[in-house]
Amino acid sequence: MRLTGTVVADSDTVYEDGAVVTSGDEIVAVGDRKRLAQQYPDHDSRSFDIVAPGLVGSHVHSVQSLGRGIADDEALLDWLFDHVLPMEAAMDAEQMRTAATLGYMECLASGVTTVVDHLSVAHADQAFEAAGEIGIRGLLGKVLMDHDAGALQEDTDAALAESERLIERYHGAFDDRIRYAVTPRFAVSCTERCLRGARDLADAYDDVRIHTHASENHDEIQTVEDRTGMRNVEWLDEVGLTGPDVTLAHCVWTDETERAILAETDTTVVHCPSSNMKLASGIAPVEGYLQRGITVALGNDGPPCNNTLDPFTEMRQAALLAKVDGLDATALPAATVFRMATEHGGQATGFDVGALAPGRPADVIGLATDTARSTPVHDPLSHLVFAAHGDDVRFTMVDGEVVYDDGSFAHVDGDAVRADARRHADSIYAEISSKD
Numbered sequence: 554m555r556l557t558g559t560v561v562a563d564s565d566t567v568y569e570d571g572a573v574v575t576s577g578d579e580i581v582a583v584g585d586r587k588r589l590a591q592q593y594p595d596h597d598s599r600s601f602d603i604v605a606p607g608l609v610g611s612h613v614h615s616v617q618s619l620g621r622g623i624a625d626d627e628a629l630l631d632w633l634f635d636h637v638l639p640m641e642a643a644m645d646a647e648q649m650r651t652a653a654t655l656g657y658m659e660c661l662a663s664g665v666t667t668v669v670d671h672l673s674v675a676h677a678d679q680a681f682e683a684a685g686e687i688g689i690r691g692l693l694g695k696v697l698m699d700h701d702a703g704a705l706q707e708d709t710d711a712a713l714a715e716s717e718r719l720i721e722r723y724h725g726a727f728d729d730r731i732r733y734a735v736t737p738r739f740a741v742s743c744t745e746r747c748l749r750g751a752r753d754l755a756d757a758y759d760d761v762r763i764h765t766h767a768s769e770n771h772d773e774i775q776t777v778e779d780r781t782g783m784r785n786v787e788w789l790d791e792v793g794l795t796g797p798d799v800t801l802a803h804c805v806w807t808d809e810t811e812r813a814i815l816a817e818t819d820t821t822v823v824h825c826p827s828s829n830m831k832l833a834s835g836i837a838p839v840e841g842y843l844q845r846g847i848t849v850a851l852g853n854d855g856p857p858c859n860n861t862l863d864p865f866t867e868m869r870q871a872a873l874l875a876k877v878d879g880l881d882a883t884a885l886p887a888a889t890v891f892r893m894a895t896e897h898g899g900q901a902t903g904f905d906v907g908a909l910a911p912g913r914p915a916d917v918i919g920l921a922t923d924t925a926r927s928t929p930v931h932d933p934l935s936h937l938v939f940a941a942h943g944d945d946v947r948f949t950m951v952d953g954e955v956v957y958d959d960g961s962f963a964h965v966d967g968d969a970v971r972a973d974a975r976r977h978a979d980s981i982y983a984e985i986s987s988k989d
């Protein structure tokens with residue numbers, strides 16, 4: 554296809570009257586519209602106001618989508634143990650499938666083409682199948698919880714064996730659009746043997762990565778320190794959970810030693826500003842991380858702590874939060890934030906995504922600017938970070954396939970999924986409430 558408009562190829566490169574040409578699952582050309590129209594006259598052409606790389610949601614919980622709004626105004630550990638974990642424990646396979654599909658619908662319809670998805674302990678197959686079906690790209694993992702996990706508690710060996718089964722079944726599946734991340738929930742809910750087992754599993758397979766939460770909240774950090782005598786990131790480093798294949802969500806509270814570990818081990822941090830604000834976790838030192846050369850990607854976290862998966866809102870929040878944190882209006886300019894949501898996300902996932910360039914996967918979005926909010930557009934990067942909303946996305950291509958086009962999904966009936974989601978959410982909420 555030939556996709557034309559103002560092309561934001563990456564955080565440094567804009568073609569005002571540009572085009573992106575895709576062939577099969579690959580981008581073959583990016584540049585001037587007229588030149589590419591002559592060079593590729595037979596390609597189907599679509600026109601948008603802005604054409605951009607698909608965004609990377611580097612930390613999401615698709616299977617929590619049915620819990621949107623169930624636990625507002627709660628502190629992290631209460632939010633998690635009193636509301637979110639009971640919800641996950643109450644969900645059956647069909648509900649998990651619907652929740653994951655709903656989450657991926659929201660992502661694709663708002664321009665996210667790749668997710669790093671923290672699933673639940675059970676029914677992980679349902680999310681892998683849902684991702685495969687709807688056409689999103691993703692690094693997915695079944696959650697590991699073998700310590701103080703209540704209803705979700707698992708036997709260590711059984712949890713690692715189930716992860717290995719899922720790796721064998723889904724890592725590289727759907728034309729390598731879906732890959733596996735070994736996914737301990739966080740250090741609080743995992744034994745040392747489980748965490749070391751996660752590292753061993755990742756090392757046993759090419760391109761299997763590790764994704765977990767870290768240092769989001771003071772109570773979490775204190776719990777880990779009481780148990781291990783170490784700061785959280787020091788502990789994760791001790792058990793092998795740092796490195797270029799590791800993505801740590803949050804890292805709000807780190808000390809000097811921990812920041813040095815993150816930099817030296819080339820560990821990726823995923824900033825989740827909306828979640829950090831809503832759960833009153835704090836403000837991650839993003840500027841400091843970037844200045845040290847640490848890769849910082851961007852994530853929405855889950856619907857119960859955000860409450861949306863809109864990546865444009867998240868970019869805006871990231872920029873505004875950094876500015877107010879440092880009382881410095883020059884902090885995190887639009888191009889930097891856009892890089893976190895695209896190229897840094899690509900690095901966080903191991904997929905070669907996050908920029909429009911020949912040879913890269915054809916993950917492309919098209920946006921409209923036909924509203925008062927979108928008029929005028931002086932600088933497309935500024936527009937994408939500070940003014941655009943997910944609803945402005947009209948077209949989403951993943952791996953060369955148009956999976957979302959003007960309100961419709963290629964492979965799922967959006968209205969039917971939303972009806973199922975409402976029905977399942979009601980029954981799950983009724984079940985949880987009856988146990989209170």
Ligand SMILES: [Zn+2]
Binds near residue numbers: 613614854855
């Ligand atoms: Zn999370």
